[in-house]
Amino acid sequence: MSGSPDRAVSRRALVVGAAAAAGSAALAGPLAGAASAAGFGWRDDGANYVVDTGAGLVFKVSKTNGDLTSLVYKGTEYQGYGGKNSHIESGLGSSTVGIKQSGTTILVSVAYGTLRHYYAARSGENNVYLWTNKADSSVSATRYILRVRAGLFLNDEPDSYTYTTSTIEASDVFARSDGQTRSKHYSKRRTVDYDYIGWTGGGVGLWIVRSNHEKASGGPFYRSLLRHQSADGGGLYEILYYGENQTEAERYGLQGPYVIALTDGGAPSSALYHGTLTTPWADSLGISGYVPDSGRGRVAGVGIAGRATAHPYTVGLANSSAQYWGSARASDGYFSIPRVLPGTYTLTVYKGELAVYTGSVTVSAGATTTLNTITVPASNDPDNASAIWRIGDWNGTPADFKNADLMTYAHPSDVRAASWTGNVVIGSGTETSAFPCYLWKDVNSGLLVHFRLTAAQAAAAHTLRIGVTTAYANGRPQITVNDTWTSAIPSPPAQPGTRSLTVGSYRGNNHTFTYSVPASAWRTDTSQYNVLRIDVVSGSGTTGYLSAGTAIDAIDLLA
Structure with missing residues (x-):
């Protein structure tokens, strides 16, 4: 349908899920030990692999290029606008695409040069789990864009430019007639501030639940586009490396899972959040670069002394291969950072967003590295x-x-x-x-x-x-x-x-x-x-x- 402001449309809310929203209603998500749902399975329609989760969600992946070409939830098509599909970056081009079923899991794999991308479905769940393994710079950026049809979730939030065509900078910052500005860049949120993004209304919620960003660049305070809405449709993003306002070199390797989640209008299940999601069912699927929890370690700190207690503190771990972070407890500075890939990391303590301490920590698979109290020197603040x-x-x-x-x-x-x-x-x-x-x-x-x-x-x-x-x-x-x-x-x-x-x-x-x-x-x-x-x-x-x-x-x- 047209996005013209002259045509009446049903207005629905746009939502960014903060990390504090873990108590939201769990209306969709992993179903522990779920039995095979009626209709669960896949078929080949000649052009696409068609996957039915058996719970109301059917999606298609192109056999030619790995695009998500259809996303139907309870009979309504949500995918696509302007003749474009949903995909990595702006589409990969000719790829090798395969599919296999392992019990109650179906995995679609996409190979494009050195890049590997995966879609997984679980029986009885209205979720699509995605992984992306970028090995080098042959693909310019690392983002997944879920393109959503026009008229389904129209809104007038800061990242919407549905009702304006006047550009004031480049081709992506717009001015409304009342002088307010809109752009897909205006997400308001740092990476650390959200677990999911999307829209809800009319009995449907459509979300992308972000990954832990261990292969992303920029740290916990990085800001990038998360979603947009315009006359031709909307977009939800998982941005891992966008090349804009980057403070670190690009990291390579497997990132995920991030999840496309459909609900009956509520927030996605907190069990899908990057801090709680576990995927033992994916351990043996053969995903390139996949490291199970047994191959990861944890860093725990007894506390942080010398803090300015009026400020929040964050502890970050980073090396050229991965990044992680966790909040320090307000009362004593205790922190715990789980599921860390083995290696030696620079540990940084942030007062707000200002680095006030750096050190080094080594993480081993299957072990917890426990740190004594870290003291921030007074001269560092x-x-x-x-x-x-x-x-x-x-x-x-x-x-x-x-x-x-x-x-x-x-x-x-x-x-x-x-x-x-x-x-x-x-x-x-x-x-x-x-x-x-x-x-x-x-x-x-x-x-x-x-x-x-x-x-x-x-x-x-x-x-x-x-x-x-x-x-x-x-x-x-x-x-x-x-x-x-x-x-x-x-x-x-x-x-x-x-x-x-x-x-x-x-x-x-x-x-x-x-x-x-x-x-x-x-x-x-x-x-x-x-x-x-x-x-x-x-x-x-x-x-x-x-x-x-x-x-x-x-x-x-x-x-």
């Missing part, structure tokens, strides 16, 4: 340094700065954004909320911060620090104090080379710029304000919100 004044909180994010929350689901030009210009006065009580979360060379460079110093403070040199979370086009801050002293232009730190600030992400590589300001720069009259000017400098970028820019974590003047 910038908040512990004595400051004359501080704007923001050193937590690795621009949280609480002006427009910070909005920027995870809107373009900077959005009508809901407060003015990006305006100066800041220390002692006003609005220092953080008045300071813009992002600074651009062509938008609000030259921002002024006014502050007073005591006579003793003005008689000494001080260090000024500016923490950033990412940068676009090598944007970095240069400072001037009282129009009498200007810092050197700092070297740009390593940051992702793609769009970030305009596509809903402040996540890059946290970096702190330090400036040694001599005593001669300060005003000696204590009744006068000192004036700090912050300019964004770079020889790259274009204009407006695509000029060189940076995202702010915190700013302080040390005592």
Whole structure:
């Protein structure tokens, strides 16, 4: 059907499932020891392998290229829009596709060059389990897109552009007539924040339940597109490597399972979530790169000392082959990270999203590596340094700065954004909320911060620090104090080379710029304000919100 706004459609809700939603109704999912359901099986229709789970779900996989060509739930077709199927990346092309049944499991395998992809069905379940093994860079990105027919789950969420055709950036950021912006990039969520994505309404829920992302890149705080809705239909994604705003090299190997789940309107079963899902039934299916739980280990930490208890802490493990993470318990910092592939990992403790401790840990198959209490040195947390004044909180994010929350689901030009210009006065009580979360060379460079110093403070040199979370086009801050002293232009730190600030992400590589300001720069009259000017400098970028820019974590003047 047409997506025209002139045609009445049934509006249904769009849902992102947070990790905290584990208590949601379990209306679908693994059925432990399920008996074979009536109708369970598969057939060959000449062009596709047709799999019937025996529980209301029938799906087809192309024998030519491994595309998912049909997804019928209780008689309604959900798959496809614009003549396109659901598949890895934008489709693999000619592939070798096979099928086999092992008891109550059917496995469809797809081989395309060095890439292997799998669909599995279990008798009596309305789920499709997927694995993807990418061995090298011969396929440009690693994503699975489930394409959903138009008119089934229309919505008007931030990632929807059903009712607008006016693009304001590239071909994927749109402006509505009321000045609000929409894009498939505006997911609002970090990887750590969700277990599933999808839509529900009218007695049907359609979801992708994400995998543990052990072969993805970017860590727990990575943001990427999760879903979209437009006039021709909707898309749900499992993004493992997208090549946008990436902070790590791509990892290769088997990723999964991630699950397409159909329900009778409720959330997918928590038994499908990456933290709880077990697949012993897949151990002997011959999936390339598959490592059963018996071949994995666990890391457990007694606790973390030296924490700022007002902040959440996360512990991450990463090497060139895999990544994992877990939350530290608020009361004592205890953490447990299960199902880790054997190997040696860099262990990082994050205060919010700011790394405050790194170490090394080795994991062995079938064993738990137990760590004694980790102590975060006081000097590793910038908040512990004595400051004359501080704007923001050193937590690795621009949280609480002006427009910070909005920027995870809107373009900077959005009508809901407060003015990006305006100066800041220390002692006003609005220092953080008045300071813009992002600074651009062509938008609000030259921002002024006014502050007073005591006579003793003005008689000494001080260090000024500016923490950033990412940068676009090598944007970095240069400072001037009282129009009498200007810092050197700092070297740009390593940051992702793609769009970030305009596509809903402040996540890059946290970096702190330090400036040694001599005593001669300060005003000696204590009744006068000192004036700090912050300019964004770079020889790259274009204009407006695509000029060189940076995202702010915190700013302080040390005592």
